[in-house]
Amino acid sequence: MIHGIRTFLYPACSGNDMDFYLQQLPQQLVNGLTLGGVYALIAIGYTMVYGILSMLNFAHGEIYMIGGFVGWWVLHLLIGESGPVLHVSLVISLMLIIAMGMTGLLGIAVERFAYRPLRKAPRMNLLLSALGVSIFLQNLVLHHQGAKARFFLVSSLIPESLRLFQVGEVVFSFMRILVIVVAFLLMTGLTFMIKRTKVGKAMRATAQDIEAASFMGIDVDRMIVFVFLIGSALGGAAGTLVGLLFTQVDYYVGFQAGLKGFTAAVLGGIGNIYGAMFGGILLGLLESIATTFFPATYKDVVAFVVLILVLIFRPWGLMGEKVPEKV
Amino acid sequence: MGPDGREGPGKSLMRPEIAGIAWSQRQKAMGFVLIGITLVIVPHLMPNNYWLRIYGMTGIYVMLALGLNVVAGFAGLLDLAYVAFFGIGGYLFAFFSSHHFDIHLPFPLVLPLSALVTMGFGFALGAVSLRLKGDYLAIVTLAFAQIFKLLLFNLDRPVNITGGVNGIFNFDPIEIFGFKIVSPIAYSYLIWFLALVVIIGSFRIKRSRFGRGWEAIREDELAAEAMGVNTTRMKLWAFAGGAFIAGASGTLFASFQDSVFPNSFDFQQLVVIYCMVILGGMGNIVGVTLGAILLSILPEFLREYGAYRMMFYGLILIVLMALRPQGLLGEIGFLTKKMKRPDKDETGVLKASTDLYYDVDSMKAPRKAGYSIDRRPILELNNVTMNFGGLVAVDHLSLTLREREILSVIGPNGAGKTTAFNLISGIYPPTSGKVLFEGTNITGLKPHQVVEIGIARTFQNLRLFNKMSVLDNAKVSQFCRTKSGPLSILLRLPRHRTEERETEKVAKEMLSLFGARLTGYRFDQGAMFLSYANRRRLEIARAMSTNAKLLMLDEPSAGMNPQETVEITEFIKALRDIYGYTILVIEHKLNVVKTISDRVIALDYGRKIAEGSYEEVASNKQVIEAYLGRKKN
Secondary structure, X not given: OHHHHHHHHOOOOOOOOHHHHHHHHHHHHHHHHHXXXXXXXXXXXXXXXXXXXXXXXXXXHHHHHHHHHHHHHHHHHHEEOOEEOOOHHHHHHHXXXXXXXXXXXXXXXXXXXXXXXXXXXXXXXHHHHHHHHHHHHHHHHHHHHOOOOEEOOHHXXXXXXXXXXXXXXXXXXXXXXXXXXXXXXXXXXXXHXXXXXXXXXXXXXXXXXXXXXHHOOOOHHHHHHHHHXXXXXXXXHHHHHHHHHXXXXXXXXXXXXXXXXXXXXXXXXXXXXXXXXXHHHHHHHHHHHHOOOOOXXXXXXXXXXXXXXXXXXXXXXXXXXOOOOOO | OOHHHHOOOOHHHOOOOHHHHHHHHHHHHHHHHHHHHHHHHHHHHOOOHHHHHHHHHHHHHHHHHHHHHXXXXXXXXXXXXXXXXXXXXXXXXXXXXXXXXXXXXXXXXHHHHHHHHHHHHHHHHHHHOOOOOHHHHHHHHHHHHHHHHHHHHHOOOOOOOOOHHHOEEOEOOEEEOOEEEOOHHHHHHHHHHHHHHHHHHHHHHHOOHHHHHHHHHHHOHHHHHHOOOOHHHHHHHHHHHHHHHHHHHHHHHHHHHOEEOHHHHOHHHHHHHHHHHXXXXXXXXXXXXXXHHHHHHHHHHOHHHHHHHHHXXXXXHHHHHHHOOOOOOOOOHHHOOOOOOOOEOOOOXXXXXXXXXXXXXXXXXXXXXXXXXXXXEEEEEEEEEEEEOOEEEEEEEEEEEEOOOEEEEXXXXXXXXXXXXXXXXXOOOOOEEEEEEOOEEOOOOOHHHHHHHOEEEOOOOOOOOOOOEHHHXXXXXXXXXXXXXXXXXXXXXXXXXXXXXXXXXXXXXHHHOOHHHOOHHHHHOEHHHOOHHHHHHHHHHHHHOOOOOEEEEEOOOOOOOHHXXXXXXXXXXXXXXXXXXXXXXXXXXHHHHHHHOOEEEEEEOOEEEEEEOHHHHHOOHHHHHHHHOOOOO
């Protein structure tokens, strides 16, 4: 993913010249918004799990990566010798749906086998188990798919005329718009579900107080499963979207993306879904603007430094609330 | 156990196997000789150089795992930047003894130098991430590890510092006092000698004030702080200690491999080291050593399944956390001596210890001469206010506590009693107002400083160090009275030994005030196995072991049955009358309040609504209203 971004987006930017920067700004905003949408989708998975179990689902990055692989696999199946066998929109929808379905199920499996047995255990054990899941999934994919990146044959999917177009100075690509739109739709759907449906209400109650929720007749276990399903599915969708955008996926992308998603979640205030959306977009914008100032090799450092600063100075995030420890 | 340990009130309570200790020391010496012989012989038994290298790597892994065991095992800090310290140690060796910068320092200088520099990095990381706990600490340290790796990869331009992807290689051969260390056998000796040093050091530090302080932090950080452990400093020491060992291991590793490159210090390596520590059981030195040996050698037998290696490590973590989070060796009986069960008689029937633990005769004795309430004030609160974002939990509270006085604080739930305790003990700094102890301003001091100055507390909802033994719980409290640093602990300097004896003496003395309930075989029992009432007693004994003058007891009789309540009531009185403590107590049982109090204050909605003798307060109209509600006119 990192390579993809670098070569795809920033072939020209090296100067720190202010004029150059101002010229680049609108383009960077668009790029940042795309990246931000992806980060937001990943961050939601972290924040939902954290909100309900107060645990850091370390394996979420790998689920994102597997989402990318599933998307690639579906695309690979649906592209024949002379282009896609189905309509483009159908292909992309199928990629997303199948990737979301598979990663959702994977999320449930991870919860069932690695986290549920530890529900009452100290938090450190949970985190270590999550670390184990992460390493396991990563190396499972490495073993199964090899270390080489898989390429999304986007060129045969979308006609040349649609791929890139320019509005003024800013270059849009079809995929960029697709990513923004899909991310926006998914987040709207999630917001609606949480705010307006019965399940959403139950989820909010469980996140507030898991014990009280269970006393009020909410099947807490089912809520947790549900949270893993939705969070992982969104992570899987992000994986596929990034695959379409940067046209490649490999076994190692989950690690970085996971850290970025977590950074976004913390930036917005972990446990807060809207915070995660906001934090994702903010981080995307920050990163893409920062690339005009720093050499591209140090781009990731930006996210890490943001993460460290936020956690040290405002661990409850930009939108979260400080809760004093009860003694 | 020194001669002073046998005097004093703890005399009859000493562990019965004093003779056994001498025997076990001989056993220990035998053990050392055996280990020494093994270490001399084993390298010569290796079939070829390949296995000799594995043997050497195993020693490095033992050191690494034990270093991580200091941070993650002893102190419970999930440090995911650990592998970066290993890397720093390695690269430092590359900088200091190769043609890369053309610096050629001798190895006996490079080894401590790079360990110390790495330790400095450990301090720095600790200082930055001090306020973080659990998951947040893990993720921040992981981010640091990632930055470190990015730097390793990219700092070959514009100036070549790290050598980029290819790393640095071809180092000076190392030489120690004239002996050239070149052959794998020589390396094996060097590595395993240092590994042995680390193992012994681990044992020494674990059974010291440092080890107890870390364990207390791991069990309950807030309680540790409230018992006088300088948690900030101890966490820094944990990071630094781990980093020191990792730095030394890294230096050895670099020299052993004759090269360093970024991929030796990546996330996978970290997971391998974590697996070793967890497999052996966090904090369990023997276990971690065996875990490191097992996981270094086992993959060699499973070479044909090499591709599955990392998957296997992932599975180890998941399965162990679910089934045996204490590790393979944790809490296994065969390594520890079988305890006799003095709580059972010959027929195996449980003996209940119902004897009173305070001295009945001394209770009947008249109060010590000169005791009267109007002595000098020991604790003063001036208009102390605590505002939790709009909720005023304590509202302009003023009170004066005189020496050797028992002052009870009563009030309905949510009246701000416990918050007042938290303000005095420094857990929250008050929003405004002043707290004075013996005339000095202690407002805004940290809890451990408050303990050091002479105020100790208990917790309403019991915050014992559950996995630590009863004796160790009390010993933790002496942390702020002892000053030995890591050097005197590791070298067993006289200062450390004197302090250890003193610590043991005080802890046993305080526990013995509670008679058979906290002494004898119970010294070695885990706090979690005590009955509820005994846990309350241990809370008090633990607070007293800090050598405090002022005890703050938060509902000492909560959850006790009527007889136990009577006992604890008498005991609290004895604390004042016989041992001269000043006591501030929160209590709901009014008969207890009536019996023990010299004075009573009533709080409601954070304000003081009444003050005076029990009778005055109990008949105060506002107090009755606060408890029962206003009468309908």
